[in-house]
Amino acid sequence: MNLSIDTKKKNTYDVIVIGSGISGGWAAKEFCEKGLKTLVLERGRDVRHITDYPTAMSNPWDFPHRGRSTVASETTNPIVNKCYAFEEATEHFFVKDNDHPYIQEKPFDWIRGYQVGGKSLIWARQTQRWSDFEFEAPARDGFAVDWPIRYKDLAPWYSYVEKFTGISGNRDGISNLPDSEVLPPFELNCVEKHIQQKVKEHYRDRQVIIGRCAHLTQPNEIHTQQGRGQCQARHLCYRGCPYGGYFSSNSSTIRWAAKTGNLTLRPHSVVHSIVYDEQKQKATGVRVVDTNSKEMLEFFAEVIFVNAACLNTNLILLNSTSSRFPNGLGNDSGLLGKYVAFHNYRGSLTASFEGYKDKYYYGRRPTTAFIPSFRNVFKQDTDFLRGYMVAFSASRAGWHQGGQEGFGAEYKENITQPDDWGIYMMMQGETVPKEQNHVRLSKDQKDAWGIPQLITSIEYDQNDEKLLQDFLMQGTEILEKSGCKNISPYDSGQAPGLDIHEMGGVRMGKDPKTSLLNQWNQLHHCKNVYVTDGACMTSVGNQNPSLTFMALTARAVNHAVSIQKTI
Numbered sequence: 001m002n003l004s005i006d007t008k009k010k011n012t013y014d015v016i017v018i019g020s021g022i023s024g025g026w027a028a029k030e031f032c033e034k035g036l037k038t039l040v041l042e043r044g045r046d047v048r049h050i051t052d053y054p055t056a057m058s059n060p061w062d063f064p065h066r067g068r069s070t071v072a073s074e075t076t077n078p079i080v081n082k083c084y085a086f087e088e089a090t091e092h093f094f095v096k097d098n099d100h101p102y103i104q105e106k107p108f109d110w111i112r113g114y115q116v117g118g119k120s121l122i123w124a125r126q127t128q129r130w131s132d133f134e135f136e137a138p139a140r141d142g143f144a145v146d147w148p149i150r151y152k153d154l155a156p157w158y159s160y161v162e163k164f165t166g167i168s169g170n171r172d173g174i175s176n177l178p179d180s181e182v183l184p185p186f187e188l189n190c191v192e193k194h195i196q197q198k199v200k201e202h203y204r205d206r207q208v209i210i211g212r213c214a215h216l217t218q219p220n221e222i223h224t225q226q227g228r229g230q231c232q233a234r235h236l237c238y239r240g241c242p243y244g245g246y247f248s249s250n251s252s253t254i255r256w257a258a259k260t261g262n263l264t265l266r267p268h269s270v271v272h273s274i275v276y277d278e279q280k281q282k283a284t285g286v287r288v289v290d291t292n293s294k295e296m297l298e299f300f301a302e303v304i305f306v307n308a309a310c311l312n313t314n315l316i317l318l319n320s321t322s323s324r325f326p327n328g329l330g331n332d333s334g335l336l337g338k339y340v341a342f343h344n345y346r347g348s349l350t351a352s353f354e355g356y357k358d359k360y361y362y363g364r365r366p367t368t369a370f371i372p373s374f375r376n377v378f379k380q381d382t383d384f385l386r387g388y389m390v391a392f393s394a395s396r397a398g399w400h401q402g403g404q405e406g407f408g409a410e411y412k413e414n415i416t417q418p419d420d421w422g423i424y425m426m427m428q429g430e431t432v433p434k435e436q437n438h439v440r441l442s443k444d445q446k447d448a449w450g451i452p453q454l455i456t457s458i459e460y461d462q463n464d465e466k467l468l469q470d471f472l473m474q475g476t477e478i479l480e481k482s483g484c485k486n487i488s489p490y491d492s493g494q495a496p497g498l499d500i501h502e503m504g505g506v507r508m509g510k511d512p513k514t515s516l517l518n519q520w521n522q523l524h525h526c527k528n529v530y531v532t533d534g535a536c537m538t539s540v541g542n543q544n545p546s547l548t549f550m551a552l553t554a555r556a557v558n559h560a561v562s563i564q565k566t567i
């Protein structure tokens with residue numbers, strides 16, 4: 001590519017960040033705050049905080065289909081329609097199936113948000129720290145490779161990102177769910193408190209807590225400086241929150257980065273690959289397809305952060321070939337794209353609860369109750385590896401006590417009474433990374449920008465089946481001991497992907513022969529390229545992952561800046 005010196009200068013930055021979602025937003029904020037000229041390349045359109053949340057204040061009757069997906073949408077988009085958060089009010093923040101095809105060698109529901117902010121606009125905001133029980137798991141249980149870091153390496157960075165993000169919750173003092181820096185918690189309702197008490201009475205290894213989530217229950221100065229306000233407990237978050245009540249890149253990190261004057265945000269820019277300079281033996285920039293002009297452009301920087309979300313990060317690195325790296329950037333080990341893992345969300349239970357009929361709750365709480373993992377924590381105590389976290393909530397079933405039929409005053413009276421209490425319980429299980437669970441590039445099928453399509457070859461195994469059965473049994477027992485009735489266990493049979501917690505493929509590790517990234521998230525063999533999104537995860541734990549991506553990102557930026565200073 002012949003670039004004039006002027007163009008090259010114009011297109012040169014200190015740092016390039018690929019992707020503006022949860023992890024890319026953090027990279028941008030940190031670099032910009034530290035005074036580095038930072039280019040954020042985002043494949044989707046811009047989404048400005050508040051002004052680009054078109055449905056945030058709409059009422060159900062404002063939507064042509066009262067908020068529901070239409071049959072036409074379900075037929076055209078069978079994959080994304082499986083996501084519980086995809087509906088008439090939120091569909092503009094999700095990738096539609098036909099627009100961005102990929103090849104499912106084995107069924108995999110890939111749920112994506114391609115826009116400034118990525119999936120930070122549509123996540124469920126549950127945030128829990130990892131503990132050493134997760135960082136030490138591969139070495140203890142003999143799977144994947146040992147993590148090159150431990151909890152103590154990340155603990156200060158968890159605190160750092162939590163204070164800025166704003167996490168509501170309690171300090172519960174649980175050894176495998178370390179306490180966060182917290183804002184006041186949301187409250188369990190009366191039936192959840194009842195279950196909490198029964199769990200306490202019946203189990204020594206289990207504890208019910210309120211979910212820790214990225215919501216401003218009581219904003220601090222750092223949050224008001226971001227222009228964010230108190231969460232109103234409306235739970236319309238997936239539409240974008242005009243109050244900035246929950247954390248998204250759009251409401252928080254990207255805006256903060258922009259205020260420094262060091263940010264250049266370039267939407268409509270699909271990163272094709274990273275350029276490796278054989279002579280300099282480092283990456284020098286990225287190739288980008290401008291989705292408006294369809295032009296291929298190049299941008300240059302000393303440091304490149306890849307934050308395109310797990311599978312797209314794998315795709316970009318696999319597509320970054322050169323004489324030195326014919327199989328993808330940094331891929332001397334041949335492991336790039338392998339050991340992809342995810343969370344097992346297949347199991348759920350429903351139940352009813354008699355009593356507390358004179359009690360209700362206020363508002364639509366944007367979080368839920370949790371029981372942190374209790375299986376195989378201190379020792380191996382089942383015939384499957386690892387464990388699961390349990391999430392549950394209790395609610396009044398609806399405003400139709402006595403059924404929908406009726407007439408006159410009695411009917412009116414009946415429909416002002418809420419129905420019985422119902423319980424919904426679900427699992428979030430750890431899966432064990434395996435070499436055969438992988439992604440690779442198609443040799444003949446390309447997307448609209450001439451980039452090879454991704455092939456997904458990922459599936460559940462026997463360990464996942466056993467873990468699922470254990471959850472269904474334990475969940476039933478917990479609900480029975482809590483006095484619930486009509487308990488129905490359910491296996492959704494859903495494919496991997498719908499958990500939206502895909503991780504791995506570019507794993508961290510101590511040994512360049514068995515991993516791609518070192519303890520600072522640098523590619524072992526191309527040190528000015530960092531990967532700090534889910535692709536870097538050596539194993540997947542049972543916690544919601546995004547808080548860990550944020551902490552790893554802030555830590556890696558600090559490292560990148562400190563070594564630049566010493567060169």
Ligand SMILES: Cc1cc2nc3c(=O)[nH]c(=O)nc-3n(C[C@H](O)[C@H](O)[C@H](O)COP(=O)(O)OP(=O)(O)OC[C@H]3O[C@@H](n4cnc5c(N)ncnc54)[C@H](O)[C@@H]3O)c2cc1C
Pocket residue numbers: 018019020021022023024025041042043044083085111113114115116117118119120122123124125126127269270271272307308309310312313316500501533534544545546547549
């Ligand atoms: C409904 C839902 C609920 C969820 N709930 C939770 C939860 O409660 N807790 C939790 O921890 N996580 C949750 N998640 C997952 C969470 O959203 C992700 O873990 C998180 O967003 C990942 O951050 P990221 O920066 O890696 O990716 P993203 O936030 O997806 O951002 C990646 C960005 O990169 C861009 N991009 C991709 N490819 C390219 C390219 N080639 N060139 C340029 N740009 C590119 C994308 O457009 C996107 O903007 C949920 C997700 C969904 C959808």
Ligand code: SF4
Pocket residue numbers: 215230231232233234235236237238240241242243244245246366
């Ligand atoms: S619940 Fe809170 S964060 Fe969600 S939309 Fe309402 S105010 Fe915003």
